[in-house]
Amino acid sequence: MITDEHKKIYKSKVEAIKKVSASSYFIEIDCGFPVEVKAGQFISIYCDGLTLRRPFSVYSNNNGKIGVLFKERGQGTKYIKSLKENDFIDIMGPVGNGFNIKNKKALLIGAGIGVAPISFLKTKLDEQKIENTFIAGFLNKQEIPNGINADIFCTDDGSYGKEGNVLTGTEKIIEQYKPDIIYACGPLIVLKQVAQIGEKYNIETQIAMEKVMACGIGVCRGCVIDIKKDGKIVNATVCKDGPVFLGSEVVWQ
Ligand SMILES: Cc1cc2nc3c(=O)[nH]c(=O)nc-3n(C[C@H](O)[C@H](O)[C@H](O)COP(=O)(O)OP(=O)(O)OC[C@H]3O[C@@H](n4cnc5c(N)ncnc54)[C@H](O)[C@@H]3O)c2cc1C
Ligand code: FES
Incomplete structure (x- = not known):
């Protein structure tokens, strides 16, 4: 199934990459044109040779220059850490619902x-x-x-x-x-x-x-959690229905 998210794949460029704490890194990715991103949305990064893209929350967005803050964990983040300025990087997104900003303290x-x-x-x-x-x-x-x-x-x-x-x-x-x-x-x-x-x-x-993700676009249902909706317990995908949920609707284990 081709969804809108499939169309949001950008061959982008690494604008900057640097270590910002003992164990975290900041990478800025230039999409080449302005991109709208809601806080809480994420991008999925293709990591050379790995089948599954890795999801990362958007940390900043400067007119299509998307920033991500990440920690090295396994092969995917090791690859991202190895990238240099001006390297090409393949990202999908922004995906997910994002926070529903309300005019409240x-x-x-x-x-x-x-x-x-x-x-x-x-x-x-x-x-x-x-x-x-x-x-x-x-x-x-x-x-x-x-x-x-x-x-x-x-x-x-x-x-x-x-x-x-x-x-x-x-x-x-x-x-x-x-x-x-x-x-x-x-x-x-x-x-x-x-x-x-x-x-x-x-x-x-x-x-x-x-949640550990596979497709990242609501197709494989590998990232479902239980939530309460209209008095019933139903499945929701973290990648597409989320990643933002009301704390009161999540069925906590
Ligand atoms: C919506 C979303 C937003 C995220 N935002 C960030 C972010 O802003 N910065 C950041 O550093 N990380 C973030 N993560 C976690 C990030 O996706 C994982 O750290 C990354 O996929 C690990 O890939 P890897 O190949 O290096 O490690 P792997 O070899 O795949 O795994 C190494 C370890 O990381 C764990 N892991 C793998 N995938 C995930 C995952 N999706 N969520 C949690 N743990 C995972 C594994 O269980 C394992 O213990 C986010 C995850 C999700 C779902
Ligand atoms: S990761 Fe495939 S549905 Fe969420």
């Missing part, structure tokens, strides 16, 4: 590499003059990528900002700051707790999920 929560889409979202909220506070959490100071636009930093070992994980003290912040909406991205355990906090305080939560 927002608390933004990003953990680890999950800061990428949240940082991009903050840029968009600031452009639209929507009040927001962004809390970013990392293992330690060395893991904080240069240029993260967070308002509050937390590190597990206390080497920078507040000591503790990104959710330590979040309830206190909610009680003082009184956000009307929470947007989050990070490990599943963090997202589950964000959803629970949202339910406790009766605040809408939008969370960007990650």
Whole structure:
């Protein structure tokens, strides 16, 4: 089946690539023309010789120059890390639904590499003059990528900002700051707790999920999760129906 997403494959060029923390890299990809991207959408990168494209959240978009923040994990990210300025790179996207930005006082929560889409979202909220506070959490100071636009930093070992994980003290912040909406991205355990906090305080939560993906365009159904819809439990694909879901609709394991 040919979908619209199939048509969004660009042979692009690496504009810049650099190490930005102890274990993460920033790559900027020039699509050659302006591209509209919503915060929370992602691109899938073809990694030389590997059958499956690898998905990465969009971290920045400068008139069609798309930035991605990534950590080296396996063969695909090793290949991306090896690219040099002016190398060609094959990307598909932007795909996925993205965050549904609302004109509401927002608390933004990003953990680890999950800061990428949240940082991009903050840029968009600031452009639209929507009040927001962004809390970013990392293992330690060395893991904080240069240029993260967070308002509050937390590190597990206390080497920078507040000591503790990104959710330590979040309830206190909610009680003082009184956000009307929470947007989050990070490990599943963090997202589950964000959803629970949202339910406790009766605040809408939008969370960007990650799931290992194959096609990345809603065809193979390899990335389904259970969600609640109209009193029933149904399947949803993280790549096409998501990656952003309401915390309250996800069936947490
Ligand atoms: C919507 C979405 C957005 C993402 N955004 C980012 C991002 O902004 N920056 C970033 O560094 N990573 C992001 N990821 C994770 C990224 O896709 C994986 O790190 C990457 O595919 C690993 O490829 P690899 O070939 O290097 O590793 P592999 O050899 O394929 O795998 C190495 C390890 O990574 C895990 N892994 C593989 N694919 C995924 C996946 N899709 N999600 C989670 N873990 C995976 C494997 O379980 C394994 O433990 C995102 C994933 C999704 C689904
Ligand atoms: S990865 Fe194929 S449907 Fe999501």
